[in-house]
Amino acid sequence: DAGVIQSPRHEVTEMGQEVTLRCKPISGHNSLFWYRQTMMRGLELLIYFNNNVPIDDSGMPEDRFSAKMPNASFSTLKIQPSEPRDSAVYFCASRPRSSVGETQYFGPGTRLLVL
Amino acid sequence: GEDVEQSLFLSVREGDSSVINCTYTDSSSTYLYWYKQEPGAGLQLLTYIFSNMDMKQDQRLTVLLNKKDKHLSLRIADTQTGDSAIYFCAETPGGSGTYKYIFGTGTRLKVLA
Numbered sequence: 001d002a003g004v005i006q007s008p009r010h011e012v013t014e015m016g017q018e019v020t021l022r023c024k025p026i027s028g029h030n031s032l033f034w035y036r037q038t039m040m041r042g043l044e045l046l047i048y049f050n051n052n053v054p055i056d057d058s059g060m061p062e063d064r065f066s067a068k069m070p071n072a073s074f075s076t077l078k079i080q081p082s083e084p085r086d087s088a089v090y091f092c093a094s095r096p097r098s099s100v101g102e103t104q105y106f107g108p109g110t111r112l113l114v115l
Numbered sequence: 116g117e118d119v120e121q122s123l124f125l126s127v128r129e130g131d132s133s134v135i136n137c138t139y140t141d142s143s144s145t146y147l148y149w150y151k152q153e154p155g156a157g158l159q160l161l162t163y164i165f166s167n168m169d170m171k172q173d174q175r176l177t178v179l180l181n182k183k184d185k186h187l188s189l190r191i192a193d194t195q196t197g198d199s200a201i202y203f204c205a206e207t208p209g210g211s212g213t214y215k216y217i218f219g220t221g222t223r224l225k226v227l228a
Binding site for chain 2: 042043045105108
């Protein structure tokens with residue numbers, strides 16, 4: 001299994017630009033999570049999807065952030081317009097329907113730098 | 116509120132044992148986890164313990180859970196340079212079936228050769 005796949009791995013953009021992060025969960029997993037990791041705030045849950053439906057987006061910082069999951073094998077996190085304070089590592093994680101220990105599996109992350 | 120606390124740094128010599136500690140707040144957490152993050156990588160699940168257990172051993176890893184004190188520890192025996200990484204403790208407040216995982220700030224383990 002390829003694991004959770006995220007792209008791009010690194011993104012450098014200028015303030016005001018639109019940024020789209022992509023995630024392909026592990027095949028057969030029905031839960032998907034987007035997290036943001038910063039030095040100041042640690043790892044924060046942004047949004048949780050179950051069976052492609054957004055269940056909890058209370059962690060999405062502002063209206064500039066949006067996430068979609070059009071099918072079971074693909075999700076996007078979009079920031080428009082981006083700001084320097086959005087610089088962070090963004091992780092996608094997935095979890096199967098019946099997960100021993102309810103464990104989730106993380107992708108390698110997208111390192112975003114907004115100048 | 117929900118909070119998971121860890122010390123920020125730990126330095127040990129190769130071959131020694133490492134003990135990473137964590138305190139959590141939610142006594143209803145069903146599972147508690149230890150994740151490892153190497154530079155430039157995502158979080159990798161090392162092990163987890165069910166809340167009704169006191170101890171779990173998995174090769175060089177030993178997890179101890181003290182529910183009374185809400186204290187979790189990870190012991191790495193015969194620590195190797197490849198164990199250098201950030202270790203995160205996490206809990207699942209709200210019990211079984213939850214989607215919320217509360218992560219600690221991470222402990223950066225440095226193994227000296």
